[in-house]
Amino acid sequence: MNKKNKLILEVKGLKTHFTTKRGVSKAVDGIDFTLHKGETLGIVGESGCGKSMTSLSILRLIPSPPGKIAGGSVLFKGKDLVTMTEDEMRKIRGNEISMIFQEPMTSLNPVIPVGEQIAEALRLHQKMGKKAAWEKSVEMLKLVGIPSPEKRAKQEPFQLSGGMRQRVMIAMALACTPEVLIADEPTTALDVTIQAQILELIKELQTKIGMGVIMITHDLGVVAETCDKVAVMYAGNIVEHASTEQLFANPKHPYTQGLLNSLPKIHEDQDELITIDGSVPSPYNMPAGCRFASRCPYREDICITHQPNLINQSDGVKVRCWKYTDEWTGNRDKEGVI
Amino acid sequence: METAEKKIILQVDHLKQYFPVKKDSFFKPKAYVKAVDDISFELYEGETLSIVGESGCGKSTTGRAILRLDEPTDGKVHYMGQDILGLNKKEMRKLRGDLQVIFQDPFASLNPRQTVKQILNEAMAIQEVVDKPKRKDRMLELLGYVGLSAESLDRYPHEFSGGQRQRIGIARALAVDPKLIICDEAVSALDVSIQAQILNLLKNLQKQFKLTFLFISHDLSVVRHISDRVMVMYLGKVVEIAEKKELFDSPLHPYTQALLSSIPVPDPTLKRDRVILKGDVPSPIDPPRGCRFHTRCPFAVEKCKQEEPPLRELVKNHFVSCHIAEDLPV
Structure with a gap:
């Protein structure tokens, strides 16, 4: 639906490897x-499919060593972030590309x-004066719906509730009106009623600012309600990429199908949930074939x-x-696939 | 379900659990976190009550108070007619063979320096449920029930994945032939595909061994899947209790309605009128007067600020604590 809009971020063949013992x-x-x-x-x-590592790689926040971007490129408005110098990168982080994390308490400074x-x-990115920056920051807190922002701005993170801390994180991420917001499990640590508030807020601010959002989550419900398109990751690969409507109406990859089937449904009764047998292969010892093969019900020799x-x-x-x-071979014998 | 003769296995009356908080000054009266504040309910044999x-509504505290992992401040808990809170340490330990618990984080609740064999053996030895020579067979049988291989016996918890560890936790709970298992966020830390495996396992074991579950969870989709009846708590109080279908199809309390409408549903074609609550849960140290939900309730009237609503049976077997439940828009 946003086809006409400008392309801002293009990730091509991105590889992040960790060298350990x-x-x-x-x-x-x-x-x-x-x-x-x-x-x-x-x-x-x-867990462990590489979704958070993808987002950290985009901003080059991979702990290095042991981590390393081993290949590929991340083009942000045509410039490759992977080959940028640290100085150039610093101008982009928190300014043009911002990120919010799952646990606000560990990502905010506890004593400021x-x-x-x-x-x-x-002050750093927009070269604002001390007073102007403070006023803008109070304004941001107001924008994200924190009551009595003048008072709250002077408080330390521990004096705020979990939902409010996440709002502060969002205010901070959006202060410089970024073009891309990476939200890494932004509501996972929050209660459902607060989660609803935060998701609504992100959506509202997105329309206001017009930024692109990368929503990283394990919750398919959150995806269905917030995303335009979805990439499903499994063991470091994207296994399916589709619009949200297509993915939920007609999941194609056996893993996506399994994932959707194993969700307990809120609107219907089931006697037994359908599960995916087995577990994810070790990242140190990936199989030569399809990484999902060992758990796949449709497995053939080629897989x-x-x-x-x-x-x-x-x-x-x-x-x-x-x-x-x-x-x-199943395609040659009979028509149609499941 | 409702026609069958239901036997009460656990009866909780006016349970209160207050935790003292640090005093600021000698002259100020001591403050308490009223984690659970006067709740009553019963649990029927063979059912799953969720x-x-x-966070902070008191659901886990309730579970812990029933098992006397934290000594309750006030109230009564009867298990099969026996007053649990009056038991001494020895009697209580004996009773723990009937009442087991499965925790959220299996890694924190399994001793990292014991093998699976030692973990299971310890449980059986303490409760004296199986004679020593027969224990090895019993262990293999247990591992079979929870879907682990026999080689697992000599391995340590860290060698297993999260889902497998939860299976060990379940095997340990089953080792002592319990009747009632309290599952405290037992599947919350697991990925959905693993969560589904564990939920199926719990359901099958319940059928097989006629277990009763008190299932504590914040995840309403999981609750919908596993429960017979559901109890909703808010700030230490029961706000609504009903049979599962009834509660999910026609919630009566404004909080339950908001809670249900907040769940993100994995279906992009579904358009809903969402009730988004304003603000946060108030502090349990100084909960609001009257109805505890009135500060966030979109329908609150003057009475809600003054009087605490009692738990009323508005529809058969459907209890709600709201002054104006009848007059709410559906």
Whole structure:
């Protein structure tokens, strides 16, 4: 739906590897996606699939060593973030690309008043004066719906509730009107009623500022309600990329299907949940073929020996699965796939 | 469900759990966090009753108070007619064979220096449920129930994944032939595909061993899946209690309505009128007078600020504590 909008972020073949005593862990292993102005991209997957590492890689916040961006590029308005100097990068972080994290308490400075922390970003990036920055920071707190912002700005993080801290994080991230906001599990630590408030707030501010949002989450409910398109990650790869409507109406990859099936449904009764057998392969020892093969109900010989590519389908969905290719023997025998 | 003769296995009356907070000054009266403030409910044999609510509503505290992991401030808890709070330490330990608990974080609740064998053995030895020579067979049987292989016996908790660790926690609870298991956020730390495995396992074990579950969770989709009845708590009080279907289809309390409408649903085609609550949960040290929810309730009237609403049976088996539940827009 945002096709006409400007392309702001393009990730191509991004690889992030960690070298440890046990070997090389390929946390992110060649992923591609794009983000347009005003668009929300969801990245979903379970623990260890590489979704958080993807977001940290974009901002070059990977702890190094042991981590390293081993390949690929991240084009932000045409410039490659991967090859930028640290100085150039610092001008982008928190200014043009901002990030909010899951646990606000660990990402805010515990001994500095929150207003001060927001003002710091403004003084640094926007070269604002002390007074102007403070006023702007109070204004930001008001924008994110914190009651009596003048008073709250002078308080330290521990004096605020979890929901309010997350609002402060959002205020800080948006203070410099970024073009891209990366939200890494922004509501996972919050209660549902507060989660609803925060998601609504992000959506509202997005329309106001027109930024692109990357929403990283494990919660498919959050994806359905906030995202325009979704990338499903599994073991460091994107296995399916589709619009939100397509993904939920017609999931193609067996992993996506399994993920959706294993959710308990709030509006219907089921006797037994459908599960995905087995568990994720170790990142140190990835199988040669499809990484989902050992858990896949449709597995064939080729799945074990060769890794499939992320292939475009006629409806615009991209899926990394042999089942949607001519190599799949099931396709030759009978018509249609499940 | 409702026609069958229901036997009460656990009866909780006016349970209160207050925790003292640090005094600021000698002259100020001592302040208390009223984590659980006068709640009553019963649990029927073989059913799953879920307690839902947001952080700090007192759901976990309730579970812990029933097991006397924290000594309750006031109230009565009867298990099969026996007053639990009157038992001495030895009697209580014996009773813990019937009442087991599964915690959220299996890594924190399993001893990292014990093998699975030692973990299971210890539970059986303390409760004296199985004679020593038969224990090995019993252990293998238990591992079979929870879907772990026999080789697991000699391994340590850190060698297992999160879902497998939760299976060990379940095996340990089952080792002593319990009747009632309190599951305190038992699947909250798990990924959805693993969560589904554990939920199925719990349901099957319940059928197999006629277990009663008190299922504490903040995740309403999970609660919807596993429960027979649901109890909603807010700031230490029960606000609504009803059979699952009844509660999810026609919630009566404004808080339950808001809670249900806040859940993100994995279906982008669904358009809903969402009730978004304003503000945060007030502090349990100094909860609001009258109805505790009135500070966030979109329908609050003057009476709500003054009088505490009693828990009333508005529809059969559907209790709600709200002054104006009848007059709310559906």
